[in-house]
Amino acid sequence: MSAATPLPAYAGYKHFITTSPSAGVAHVEINRPDKLNAFHEGMWRELGAVFNQLSRDSDVRAVVLSGAGDRAFTAGLDVKAAAEEGSILGGKVNLDPARKAARFRRSVDDFQSCISAIEKCEKPVICVMHGICLGLAIDIACCADVRLAARDARFAVKEVDIGMAADIGTLSRLPKIVGSASWVKDVCLTARDFNAAEALAQGFVSRVLDDKKAALAEAFKLAAFMSEKSPVAVQGTKELLNHARDHTVEDSLRYTGVWNAAALQTKDLQDALLSNLQRRKPTFEKL
Amino acid sequence: MSAATPLPAYAGYKHFITTSPSAGVAHVEINRPDKLNAFHEGMWRELGAVFNQLSRDSDVRAVVLSGAGDRAFTAGLDVKAAAEEGSILGGKVNLDPARKAARFRRSVDDFQSCISAIEKCEKPVICVMHGICLGLAIDIACCADVRLAARDARFAVKEVDIGMAADIGTLSRLPKIVGSASWVKDVCLTARDFNAAEALAQGFVSRVLDDKKAALAEAFKLAAFMSEKSPVAVQGTKELLNHARDHTVEDSLRYTGVWNAAALQTKDLQDALLSNLQRRKPTFEKL
Amino acid sequence: MSAATPLPAYAGYKHFITTSPSAGVAHVEINRPDKLNAFHEGMWRELGAVFNQLSRDSDVRAVVLSGAGDRAFTAGLDVKAAAEEGSILGGKVNLDPARKAARFRRSVDDFQSCISAIEKCEKPVICVMHGICLGLAIDIACCADVRLAARDARFAVKEVDIGMAADIGTLSRLPKIVGSASWVKDVCLTARDFNAAEALAQGFVSRVLDDKKAALAEAFKLAAFMSEKSPVAVQGTKELLNHARDHTVEDSLRYTGVWNAAALQTKDLQDALLSNLQRRKPTFEKL
Amino acid sequence: MSAATPLPAYAGYKHFITTSPSAGVAHVEINRPDKLNAFHEGMWRELGAVFNQLSRDSDVRAVVLSGAGDRAFTAGLDVKAAAEEGSILGGKVNLDPARKAARFRRSVDDFQSCISAIEKCEKPVICVMHGICLGLAIDIACCADVRLAARDARFAVKEVDIGMAADIGTLSRLPKIVGSASWVKDVCLTARDFNAAEALAQGFVSRVLDDKKAALAEAFKLAAFMSEKSPVAVQGTKELLNHARDHTVEDSLRYTGVWNAAALQTKDLQDALLSNLQRRKPTFEKL
């Protein structure tokens, strides 16, 4: 993706490269390819910051997230780094278990909220998964709106293999983004691998492309397509779909009505209708 | 479907033809084929009224909903009519945005509650989708219990293309009636078309037939099949499945127990058991 | 499965045979093959007791549930026995309908809570379905974590055919364990049969094997695989996935953090990490 | 209240007199004083219609509800009429209990939704209770926003005394509008009387006045006071308080933000601020 324009507002981040393949689209790359893009604490804190910034950046209308290098979207948590930082193995040993629990709870809260920033980002996020996609890779992908995979992607909800239940979102979100609970239990309780074809068949990803390059190209096309629509319509749609997941239909309908009470007052509606009639492409103001 | 018997109780509706292909089955047709069955306000108000009446009509045990003509189930909202009526583009211009918002909110509430009448109808509703199925077509179909498609059906959650988030139910219900959240986000955020095969693969429809005629025939068969069962059992099943969608398993089990505390006192239970033993078809009283 | 070791602690049950195909795995067989494993009240009460015991039995880390004999997982409720016991047809006739309703409600509550014991069991439960799987078979299977089928399995949500809405859990759980609501409504409202291939395509089961023997072998392998992992990780994963189903993502993330605040203090984490480094199989203490 | 202006738009109702004591205020009187304002089906249907109309009537900004005559706000359900109509004692006797249950359920639904119209009315409703206030009186009052009592008011949640649990809203709402669950259980389980002082002490009413005349005068003053404020602010406040009752704080905060995103665009905000500065009374446009 050589031609991508760097986005200066995101130049300060160390672990993520953010460029723009086309107007209104941001491409965020996890950039630690020599370590299979494995995450240490500094990285997930930065990930949260990047997506919080994207959420309020009115120049950005759609986001693509991928991993740098050929081998991995991300191999997940860098367990060695985590052990050294003490965030997993608990640090200061002489605390009583209740006090240690408070530390762990706060750490997990912080970690979760960095990853949830992807879901809370007001713009659609398309996640491109290739190569190794383990553990945290699934937590991250579950927060994206659309998931695409390269054919070489190899997934696993790996956490039980290191003696823990996944706690950064996979167990909370995966059952709500695919159809088969039996399959979810199978992959989460066994930590077994699954490939792109299985991910597609189960609805975890919605398209499989030949390789990372093709998957990225598809993601850029999709993001460009979304970014040309009315941002009032697109961002409202994301918000309302996320709200629906966690509420009754009755509640969701009500919230939708209140949301659209303002959103329907956008000029985009007339512009879109008029453009449709005139068979030309409308352009919409920033949101 | 020439042989269908008209249902006199529904003769007064202007935009919907309601007939009976067989005992206990009502067939409701959206009847504005020259405009691709596109909806204006009068139509959706009538749709609500038709289904409210069907819900309490003890002669009806199952309903089939389809669109008249060869070209469309429905092309969705008649945007031109809506603009003239002011329900979309907001009418009286000199209100402040808060007052306009109140108008929009009330209009959306009214509109939603007309369409939700399909879901609230106590009888099972089978929706037959053919040809063009855009925007409101999806909102309507999401309220039905079973969705069948003709092979020529072409679907789109079209709303973002006219600058708005869908607000009549698609965003509230679609994520709960198919398995893949990635696919839902894809079709809702892009407004792209999808065909019958994709709709089947994703579980949006549960069967695809060769053409509208075949799909209708299948729907009539299915509806007839349902209408011959105990209406206490069938209508209870619909209610309990709809309740389950919006409640925890614990809540749903409790509600089920309370519901069946009365329902199990039906004579249908003995009649069904006896008929099973005697290998004859039972008949059940109206509900 | 001749080589299975009997589990003495479960020898007292009359209607279920519980053996151990391998360390940490319990195999529970519904044992009334001459009646197609159909359930009477004594059986479902015992089923609840068996799973409550398994839940707290620290020697057991995974459970396989199947039906004895070649013909049926279970044909469901033994309607004849139920009629004699009065639990379905209501017993004492001279009660007024409100008093009868109280009886029915309490019976359904008791029955539900026996079957829910499978879901509440803290260990993963793999259900192997073969031959006839009707009515209660689906209620039971919906409580398991993973569902496997033999190719000859024939399923039906049969209750409407005996004049009642299913009330032991199918209507509460089935919509939440498969993706397509249209399919769920179809099979629940018609009581029609579906086979193993359809069950797999819809995500109700996650694997189909050639015959019961192969399905059991696969289940034992899967159970053995799970039972060798850290029980803190595996049982936590089951709990968190079940919790997620009935809560918002926000709630689920919070609960996960609190759960793992204690669970991450397990020695299993270090043991698993170390074993991974040393490329040997770890062993974990009982939980 | 002789000087009240009749409101012609409400002249068609038979059982309710609607007048206007001051600009923007509607006074609805239950008008069957010779029968202690006891309700038959025609009355509660009309009550629903009156409040649905008030909700959308932009000339009305606050509503006072009271009972005509000196003796009763309302003695509740006219049991004799209900028995004749069959809505309580069940009508057609030869239905089986399941079918009778469906009738009862639908009747209760309809009845509830007529009474809930008071709660759903977008304008604040002040209920003035005097004399006899039994059964349905409490259901109705629980739907109002503010409850005032005359000193002679005598209340009872009377339903258990006629062999039934209250089903038109008291049991759903009363526990949420007063503080002491022990008191709620006491009055609901015993059907005992309580007087105005007790009602005040428990927070059921928020003020007690000397007699009906004084209570009405106070209600008119309060209603006039509310109707002079910005209707955007007042109606938003009612909506948000009702929403809060049934949602988590998190949900409620979010809904509030979305609601006010439009409401804060009202001109009323500037007008109110400016008027405050200029120490004059602002006037606000209809909503």
Add this chain to the structure above:
Amino acid sequence: MSAATPLPAYAGYKHFITTSPSAGVAHVEINRPDKLNAFHEGMWRELGAVFNQLSRDSDVRAVVLSGAGDRAFTAGLDVKAAAEEGSILGGKVNLDPARKAARFRRSVDDFQSCISAIEKCEKPVICVMHGICLGLAIDIACCADVRLAARDARFAVKEVDIGMAADIGTLSRLPKIVGSASWVKDVCLTARDFNAAEALAQGFVSRVLDDKKAALAEAFKLAAFMSEKSPVAVQGTKELLNHARDHTVEDSLRYTGVWNAAALQTKDLQDALLSNLQRRKPTFEKL
């Protein structure tokens, strides 16, 4: 209360004396007065069993719960016994904290479910509190329907004083049974004493009587009063009020309609109406 009739069906319990002060009323006494009625594990298990039995005992229509002796309703957990049993201080020391946590969680679950049996009991439960009412005393009382106090009652949510957050129900229920959150936080965070007058003012109890004897007499009167009403009405009222606490008004109204669909078919309704007309006391059959 010397004249009370023993209830033979409850004679087998060791720690609770169950008698009947009048027809249909059961009086359960916590019977360990020499230890201030402090609870050890055997006691709370028995308490659960007593209330489960009362719930299904059709001879019982209302229950009074009190503590034997002059000095205490109950001083709460017998901390010394608990420490010996290991249920609080954790028993087997060489488990890792995750495994210990599983033990604690299961113990708390069991303990909670014994106490919750009071709330789940289908009959109204009136709790009479006198003398010392500490810790578990509050958990227990929160499960009752009506709380009465003797003037000498001294209450405290004592748990923080022994280094723990109350976990048997007080923190879950107390905020929902009184009005002032500030007061709840005050007494729960400080563990300070409060007396009967304060308990009454805050709505925790609904009546204060001169001494234990007077409070018991009042409770028996109240229980007798309730037990003479239709049990269909009374038990339905309890159920619906408990349901309302944990559900939205919308949900609660719906549940109420379904509940009463069966309950309104009771003969008690006619009997009650007729008795009212004839100004005689009706009698109602068992439920």
Add this chain to the structure above:
Amino acid sequence: MSAATPLPAYAGYKHFITTSPSAGVAHVEINRPDKLNAFHEGMWRELGAVFNQLSRDSDVRAVVLSGAGDRAFTAGLDVKAAAEEGSILGGKVNLDPARKAARFRRSVDDFQSCISAIEKCEKPVICVMHGICLGLAIDIACCADVRLAARDARFAVKEVDIGMAADIGTLSRLPKIVGSASWVKDVCLTARDFNAAEALAQGFVSRVLDDKKAALAEAFKLAAFMSEKSPVAVQGTKELLNHARDHTVEDSLRYTGVWNAAALQTKDLQDALLSNLQRRKPTFEKL
């Protein structure tokens, strides 16, 4: 309160003075007395930061919040400053209403989350209210755990008087912290003043003291009392009470069990029990 020790870690804040009246207690003063402690955006952002820091500061075990000066806790929003900053009156005028709505929604979200930091603070917060307590004063106080008032406190939910519904938390929290919904509606819909006696009677505050000085002294005593207890017990109690408010009893009991599974492993439990026996004051480690 001259003797209070400054807390250096909080010296960098401009608008809040944070001192320590006794070990483990932090006293936060809103410090803009010349403007009646009215808030501009910089202040509420800082308030959020202060409480986020207190939440994780293990040297602090209880917090007292009050307003500097004699005249006001806070007069609420500094409307003039807000108008200049554009956060209320909407800033950039040429945006369409949908885009303006997005700005308002984000501003309200940010504002809410700063104030909610008080509620989310893991330590108990005691709010001392004196003099003028308008608008935002109520939003802030609703987030505290315990509310005390000086006799001169004058409260109002003032927002409707400036043409808006309160959106920073009052409408979401007030109905859940006092008992009488009628009173809540009264004060929120009219914006009328209420005094300390009324606040106490309604349960909004739990104690009224003679003047600010006495109220502060009481708050310091209360905070010191709480800070001497086990922080594991105190902070767990706060968390569990806040959780209970927004969940069913069933959910809350379960969460409590999981929470205490770790918390009961604290050494504080033994220390507290032992100290009780030895009748000496225990000391507890930081959390």
